[in-house]
Amino acid sequence: MPRTLDGQITMEKTPSYFVTREAPARISAMSKDTKLIVVVRDPVTRAISDYTQTLSKRPDIPTFESLTFKNRTTGLIDTSWSAIQIGIYAKHLEHWLRHFPIRQMLFVSGERLISDPAGELGRVQDFLGLKRIITDKHFYFNKTKGFPCLKKAEGSSRPHCLGKTKGRTHPEIDREVVRRLREFYRPFNLKFYQMTGHDFGWD
Numbered sequence: 014m015p016r017t018l019d020g021q022i023t024m025e026k027t028p029s030y031f032v033t034r035e036a037p038a039r040i041s042a043m044s045k046d047t048k049l050i051v052v053v054r055d056p057v058t059r060a061i062s063d064y065t066q067t068l069s070k071r072p073d074i075p076t077f078e079s080l081t082f083k084n085r086t087t088g089l090i091d092t093s094w095s096a097i098q099i100g101i102y103a104k105h106l107e108h109w110l111r112h113f114p115i116r117q118m119l120f121v122s123g124e125r126l127i128s129d130p131a132g133e134l135g136r137v138q139d140f141l142g143l144k145r146i147i148t149d150k151h152f153y154f155n156k157t158k159g160f161p162c163l164k165k166a167e168g169s170s171r172p173h174c175l176g177k178t179k180g181r182t183h184p185e186i187d188r189e190v191v192r193r194l195r196e197f198y199r200p201f202n203l204k205f206y207q208m209t210g211h212d213f214g215w216d
C-alpha cells in the first residue's frame with residue numbers, strides 16, 4: 014500500500030477479498046480503521062453471470078444446470094461450486110464481522126449501480142466522508158450496452174463506458190433450476206438483509 018497523505022484516500026479493489034477466509038484478519042492487522050465496500054447483486058444472477066464468464070473462456074464446460082446440483086433428483090445444491098458458494102453472502106459476512114464493525118462496511122447494490130448509479134455513488138461518497146461531487150449529471154444511460162456510462166473519464170474528454178466483457182448475454186437456464194436456487198438462497202438473503210440492515214429486494 015502506498016503511504017496515504019493528508020487529504021488522500023487510498024483505495025484497493027480485489028473481487029475475491031469478500032470470500033477469502035484470510036482476508037478480514039489480514040486487512041484488520043494492517044489497519045483496523047479500513048473502510049470496506051462490497052458490491053453485491055442477486056446471488057442467482059451472480060451465479061449465472063459467473064458461469065457465463067467461465068463459459069466464455071472454456072466453452073466445453075458442463076451446463077449450468079448440471080454444475081448446480083450434487084444430486085439433481087433430490088435437488089441437493091452443490092455449495093462447493095464457487096459460482097454458488099460466493100453468493101452465500103451472510104456466511105462470508107460472518108467472518109468479516111469477527112474483525113470489523115458493520116459500520117465500517119458498505120454494501121453497494123449491483124442492480125442499483127445500473128438503475129441509479131448516482132444514488133448508489135452518493136451512498137459511497139457519504140460513507141467515505143466525501144463531498145457529493147458525483148451526481149446524476151455525470152452519467153448517461155447507454156441503451157445498446159444496457160449500462161450507464163460516465164460522461165467524462167478522469168483526464169479525458171471522452172465518456173467512459175464499461176468494456177466488452179461486461180454485459181455478456183447470459184444463457185437461458187432451466188426455470189425449475191432457477192426456482193430451486195432462489196429457494197436455496199432465500200434464507201441466506203434474509204439473514205444478509207438483517208445483518209446489513211438493508212433489503213436488497215432479491216426475493
Ligand SMILES: Nc1ncnc2c1ncn2[C@@H]1O[C@H](COP(=O)(O)OS(=O)(=O)O)[C@@H](OP(=O)(O)O)[C@H]1O
Pocket residue numbers: 028061062063065066123126127175178179180181
Ligand atoms: N459498474 C458496474 N455496474 C454494474 N454491473 C457491473 C459493473 N461492472 C461490472 N458489472 C457486472 O458484474 C459482472 C461481473 O463483472 P466483472 O467486472 O467481474 O466482469 S469480468 O470478470 O471483468 O468479466 C458482469 O455482469 P453480467 O454482465 O450481468 O454478467 C458485469 O456486467
